[in-house]
Structures are given as structure tokens and as C-alpha cells.
Amino acid sequence: AKAQGRGRWAAHQPGDSDPATDRLTLLEQLRVALRDGELRVHYQPRVHAATGRTAGVEALVRWQHPTRGLLPPSAFIDAAEDSGLIRELGAWVLQEAVEQVVRWDRAGGDAAGLHVSVNLSARQLAETGLADRVAGVLARAGLPAARLVLEITETALMSSPELALRTLEQLGAVGVDLAVDDFGTGYSSFTYLKQFPVDELKIDRSFVAGLTTGVGDRAIVASCVHLAHAMGMIAVAEGVETAEQRDALVELGCDQLQGYLFDRPQPADVLFPPLPVGVA
Ligand code: C2E
Ligand code: CA
Ligand code: CA
Ligand code: CA
Numbered sequence: 001a002k003a004q005g006r007g008r009w010a011a012h013q014p015g016d017s018d019p020a021t022d023r024l025t026l027l028e029q030l031r032v033a034l035r036d037g038e039l040r041v042h043y044q045p046r047v048h049a050a051t052g053r054t055a056g057v058e059a060l061v062r063w064q065h066p067t068r069g070l071l072p073p074s075a076f077i078d079a080a081e082d083s084g085l086i087r088e089l090g091a092w093v094l095q096e097a098v099e100q101v102v103r104w105d106r107a108g109g110d111a112a113g114l115h116v117s118v119n120l121s122a123r124q125l126a127e128t129g130l131a132d133r134v135a136g137v138l139a140r141a142g143l144p145a146a147r148l149v150l151e152i153t154e155t156a157l158m159s160s161p162e163l164a165l166r167t168l169e170q171l172g173a174v175g176v177d178l179a180v181d182d183f184g185t186g187y188s189s190f191t192y193l194k195q196f197p198v199d200e201l202k203i204d205r206s207f208v209a210g211l212t213t214g215v216g217d218r219a220i221v222a223s224c225v226h227l228a229h230a231m232g233m234i235a236v237a238e239g240v241e242t243a244e245q246r247d248a249l250v251e252l253g254c255d256q257l258q259g260y261l262f263d264r265p266q267p268a269d270v271l272f273p274p275l276p277v278g279v280a
Helices: 018-036 079-082 086-107 130-141 152-157 163-176 205-209 215-230 243-251
Strands: 038-049 054-065 067-070 115-120 146-154 179-185 200-203 235-237 256-258
Touching: 018 054, 018 079, 018 086, 038 086, 054 086, 079 086, 086 115, 086 130, 115 179, 130 146, 130 163, 146 152, 146 163, 152 163, 152 179, 163 179, 200 205, 200 215, 205 215, 205 243, 215 235, 215 243
Parallel strands: 054 115, 115 146, 146 179, 179 200, 200 235, 235 256
Antiparallel strands: 038 054, 038 256, 054 067
16 A cells, blocks of 8 residues: 555555454544645535424534545444444534534524534443533533533434433533434333433434335324423424425424435534625
């Protein structure tokens, strides 16, 4: 393999080495990417089901890789999670997303006042002092805690529910909103679910995908919406791609919708282009 790009690492050919080496190389590159600013945050809107108005945006990380192009999280999140690098990566995404909504507030256009959702991994959830650090990021940026939603997958929550409960309580005390992500794909225990101070259930997109084709998925989505409301949460559907899915979700009483039907995840200034000088 020969040195490439800015010469920081050796580019490496498929078949060069075994998967463990591949993963190491990926991690080294990811460390450098964090340091050198190759990571990006894209934002995907979610809308109020009743009005179609934008309620907030979800921050989704991307990696502008020097040779491989724009990489989705599936290319590197698992490696980051396994190695613990996810803490640094997650802290960066949080900081970036919080600063972005503050910039949108200041710009005063359509994007002012939006909520921002940030994904938290299982490792981050297990970090001591997480709630204090989140509070610190919000305070330094001057963003009210109520404008931040932290999304945690059902699987991450249930992998260590007692620990999760304590952390969620601390985060709740900071005043941020909490969402259970990919709901329905893990194994929630109602005993815990009812104790978690959660504000939002995000119905996994696999159920949304089957909504208009199978009775089973329709029943599951209806149950999720009922469960959310019975526990004082809002129900959010992800992966909404068609008008038929949207109509079915509205009919089932889902509160907010997110998906390609409305917008794809995009860079901040593509999603909300800054006003030309002189127009504001
Ligand atoms: P997620 O949190 O469930 O995010 C939603 C994913 O669904 C995103 O994929 C989004 O681009 C995609 N999506 C949105 N609308 C549609 C649609 O209508 N149809 C389909 N088929 N897909 C849709 P993405 O951006 O590739 O992210 C994948 C996962 O990576 C996320 O799933 C999340 O678990 C993880 N992730 C992304 N950013 C971060 C981060 O900053 N930290 C952590 N820990 N995980 C992240
Ligand atoms: Ca999410
Ligand atoms: Ca709350
Ligand atoms: Ca999800």
C-alpha cells in the first residue's frame, strides 16, 4: 500500500490484510478525521403530523473521507462504539448540533426555534458525568435545555436498564427531552419503560415500511402510538417515504413524522439556505 492524500496513512487495497487490521486502519483514520475536521453533521427535519410544519431536526453524522467520499454512519459507527472513540465522536456531534441551532436562531429565518435531536450510543449512556457535560455544552452555547432531544435506542437502554435509568433521570433533571429510538426492535420491559422519564417514542422505520402493505405492522404502529400516549409521550414515526404511509400515520394519531417524503438528511446550509445579504 502506498501513502496517499496528505500522507497521514497508507491507503490499503482490498485483500491486503485481515478484517482486524482493516478495523484498526479504519479507527486510526477516524481518529485523524475527528482531529482534522473531516466529520460532518447532516440534518433531517421532522414535521408535525397535523400541520406539516417543521418541529425539529435530527443530527446525523457523516464522514467526508479523503479518498472514499462521504461515508454514512454504518461505515464507521460500530467500530467507533467498540473502541470507545464514540465518546469523542458523540461529544463532537452534540457540540456541533447545539451550535448550529443557535446559529439558526440568530439568523432568524424558518429554522429559528427548532428542536434538535442528537443520537446517544450505549457507551455514551454509560459515561459518568454525561449529564453535567451536556448541561455544560448547552450553557456555553446559550441554548435552553428544552430545545435538545437525546435519542437512545431501545437496545442501548435495555442492555443495562438500571444504569440507564439513573443516567436518564440525571439528563431529565438537566431539562433535555429524551427519546427511545428504533422502538419495537429491542426487547423493552414495561417495568422499565414506565420508569424511564422519556418524552418520545420513535417507531422504527421497519414498521412504517410495512404500514400500508401488512395488517401486522399497522397493528404494531397503532399499539406504539397508544402506548406512547398512555405514558404521556409523543409518538414519532421515522422512515416515512410515501404519502400513503403519511396518511396512515396521521390516521393512527402519530404526532410527528420524519422521512425522505419530507426531506433527506442534508448539510445545514442546504436544508436552510442563508438569506442573501440585503434581503433580511
Ligand atoms: P437512526 O438514529 O435511526 O437515524 C435514522 C436513519 O434513517 C438515518 O440514517 C436516516 O438517514 C435514515 N432515514 C431517514 N429517513 C428515511 C427514509 O425515509 N427511508 C429510509 N430508508 N431511511 C431514512 P443514517 O444517517 O445513515 O444513520 C444511521 C444510524 O447511525 C442512525 O439511525 C443512528 O443509529 C446512527 N447515527 C447517526 N449519527 C449518529 C451519531 O451522531 N451518534 C450515534 N451514536 N449514532 C449515530
Ligand atoms: Ca435517531
Ligand atoms: Ca423530559
Ligand atoms: Ca431509528
